[in-house]
Amino acid sequence: MSTTKNGRTNVREPIKYADALKEATEQLLVSDPRVLVLGLGVPQGTGGVGSLAQIYPNRVLDMPTSEAALTGLAVGASIGGLRPIVFHDRVEFSLLASDQMFTQAAKWRYMFGGNGGSAPVTLRIVVGRQWGNGPQHSQAFYGMFGGVMGLRVVIPSSPYTAKGLLIAAVRADDPVVMLEPRWLYGVKEQVPEELYEVSLNKARIIKKGSDITVVSYGDALFAARQALELIGDTTRVELIDLVSLNPIDHKTISASLKKTRRLLTVDTTSSAFSVGSEVIAKAVQGGVEFMVTPQSLACPDVPCPTSSALSEFWYPTKVNVANAILNILNKPKIDTKLTFEELHMAPTVTL
Amino acid sequence: MAYLKKDMIDFHKAYSHMLRLRVAQEELVKHYLNKKVFSMVHFYIGQEAVATGVCDALKVDDQVMGTHRSHGHYLAKGGSFRMLAAELFGRVTGSAHGKGGSMHQVDRSVNFTGSSPLLGSAVPIATGVAFAQKYLGKPGVVAVFYGDGASEEGVVYETYNLAALRKVPILFVLENNQWSINSPIKNRRSQGYNLEKIATGLGVKYEHADGNDYEDVYTKTVKLVGSIRKGGGPAVLECLVYRHMAHSTPLMEEKHRTGDVLEERLKKDPLKKLKIKIVMSGVLEKKLAKEEENLRQKICTDIAWALEQPYPSKEELYTNVYN
Known part of the structure; x- marks a missing residue:
């Protein structure tokens, strides 16, 4: 259920994360003639917006398999006054355009002292897990993206944030990278029908609590949501969705830690240089008097394997x-055996 | 024919344009050697006929972009020399508030849209600017300058195809000075390398011009841009030029440039060549000398102004990262 500005209540069926992104894209195309979508295979369905190509054949564009050139074209088009949305189906391929993302778009405003305008391009980049994808098709590089000054980096963890963040990203006068965990595309949630924005630089408190702060994002946040269901209401967890990796909303985290003085971070990338490490480092430097040493939960420091027998432990x-x-919290462990589907197949639940 | 009649080129004016680039850089070299320039610098001395020949053939609405060696392109499109000098001295009134330096030239008031020094990187960006221009139904083409080193990067070949696919109104100006930093072209290209075949094979028009010859560059630009304006799609203009100095310092002689002797190449200097032409047409050498003196005076006044400018405040460190 959602409430519109005039107080009317809309009851809509929950929609999938992927469909929330499509809805945002369509509404952006309708509302702003400067918006266009481009990427390999996009009119044929890659990126989930293919059907829009029939309505907007000149604005939903296929591209050559030239990641650097197509990204550079979009960066230039954004400098030239358009609002392109680039879709990269896998983060590994987007790295062929890393110069365009990290060194060109991200620095354009700064390197001309503001006199060269900015590069307000939006990059939708698919990251992370999917069954059987292995070492070269399931990376995320969250820490690397988060460390690029001049980029805004957001990670939608739900259909609601996916739609609102994409709209905010396209409207922002800065380059925005939206890292979309493929794992979440089938997750459903009720989403407002209208155009709305989710802040690009604020963390969201998913659940209030006073015993412990859990900081996460993306598909790791999804795992954390499910963990809370397992634990039940007797444990008062404050669950924070980082939403943005650049900037990280340390203010919201530290306000929570003042209350809980306990911290767990959850990542779905390797522990080394993880976002959790960054959150913990800043919290410690910020002078939080922790009751228990902050802990991070992340993946092992090895590449992600393909076999389910191994990825189960990743x-x-x-x-x-x-x-x-x-x-x-010094409470007894739980022992729940997970099914193959729970461990290895992308979720389709409704939030 | 899209060719302009030869008698329509004002060679005296063209010479003045080229001289402005040469004198401005000669004076900046002095300050570089005096350690007043706090910026990595790539001087454009020797290649002036290309920047001026191309920019003189463009209209005000047309946009220009470049790479690391773009003082000349910026000035030829009408960029303010004062702001360039201030930028090189790291001052707040520089074209990029001192945050960019020599490699990040910009003056959007004259449609110099920006230079970005990662070589081939600028090529797809300029193509995107031109794509936006076409998409928005605005008049004007984009010219992007880059070198022979840049043109060996994969993204440039990718962009040729993409620009042709989308019929983007862009002119790729390849200034071939035959050096990529200190690697000569013979070390870098296969025997069968043929850019004309590559470009045309990817659907892009190709012309070759003598980069020491203003008239050749100008007339070929007029021809190519005429076709681009009519929707004929992108084109490469490859200009053979000579980089007088080292890659990034005002050194005139480098040991590794064997078979590339400065003295020999200076005979083909584009300014010298044009000067002979206009003197033959009746302009007095004395008049030219006086003009050069006045120009140098003005450049020196601008440099003196730039040296008086304040440095950016500490707050500038944190501005213009995000909106």
């Missing part, structure tokens, strides 16, 4: 998250 599960929380 990603933190909802049980791992639940037990990490319970451990910090």
Whole structure:
């Protein structure tokens, strides 16, 4: 259920994360003639907006398999007054355009002292897990993207944030990278029908609590949500969705930590240089008097394997998250056996 | 024919344009050697006929972009020399508030849209600017300058195809000075390398011009841009030029440039060549000398102004990162 500005209540069926992104794209195309979408295979369905090509054949464009050139074209088009949305189906391919993202778009405003305008391009980049994708098709590079000054980097963890963040990203006068965990495309949620924005630089408190702060984002946040269901209401967890990796909303985190003085971070990338490490480092430097040493839960420092027999041990599960929380709170562990589907297949639940 | 009649070129004016680039850089070299320039610098001395020949053939609405060696392109499109000098001295009134330096030239008031020094990177960006121009139904083409080193990067070949696919109104101006930093072209290209075949094979028109010859560059630009304006799609204009100095310092002689002797190449200097032409047509050498003196005076006044400018305040460190 959602409430519109005039107080009317809309009841809509929950929609999938992927469909929320499509809805945002369509509404952006309708509302702003400067918006266009481009990427390999986009009119044929890659990126989930293919059907829009029939309505907007000159604005939903196929591209050659030339990641650097097509990204550069979009960066230039944004400098020239358009609002392009670039779609990269896998983050590994987007890295062929890393110069365009990290060195060109990200620095354009700064390197001309503002006199060269900016490069307000939006990059939708698919990251992370999917069954059987292995070492070269399931990376995320969150830390690397987050470390690029001049880029805004957001990660939608739900259909609601996916739609609102895409709209905010396209409207922002800065280059925005939206890292979309493929794992979440089938997750459903009720989403307002109208155009709305979700702040590009603020963390969101998903659930209020006073015993422990859990900081996460993307598909790791999804695991954390499920962990809370396992634990139940007796444990008062404050769950924070970072939403943005650049900037990280340390203010919201520290306000929470003042209350809880306990911290767990959850990542779905390797522990080394993880976002969790950054959050913990800044919290410690910020002088929080922790009751228990802050803990981070992340993937092992090895590449992600393909076989389910191995990948089972790569990603933190909802049980791992639940037990990490319970451990910090000095409560007994839970022992739940997860099914193959729960471990390896992308979720289709409704939030 | 899209060719302009030869008698329509004002060679005296063209010479003045080229001389402005030469004198401005000669004076900046002095300050570089005096350690007043706090910026990595790539001087454009020797290649002036290309920047002026191309820019003189463009209209005000047309946009220009470049790479690391773009003082000349910026000035030829009408960029303010004062602001360039202030930028090189790291001052707040510089074209990029001192945040960019020599490699980040911009003056959007004259449609010099920006230079970005990662070589081939600027090529797809300029193509995107031209794509936006066409998409928005605005008049004007974009010319992007880059070198022979840049043109060996994959993104440039990718962009040729993409620009042709989308019929983007862009002119790729390849200034071939035959050096990529200190690597000669013979070390870098296969025997069969043929840019004309590559470009045309990707659907892009190709012309070759003598980069030491203003008239050749100008007339070929007029021809190519005429076709681009009519929707004929992108074109490459490759200009053979000579970089008088080292890659990024005002050194005139480098040991590794064997078979590339400065003295020999100076005979083909584009300014010298044009000067002979206008003197033959009746302009007095004395008049030209006086003009050069006045120009140098003005450049020196601008440099003196730039040296008086304040440095950016510490707050500038944190501005213009995001909106």
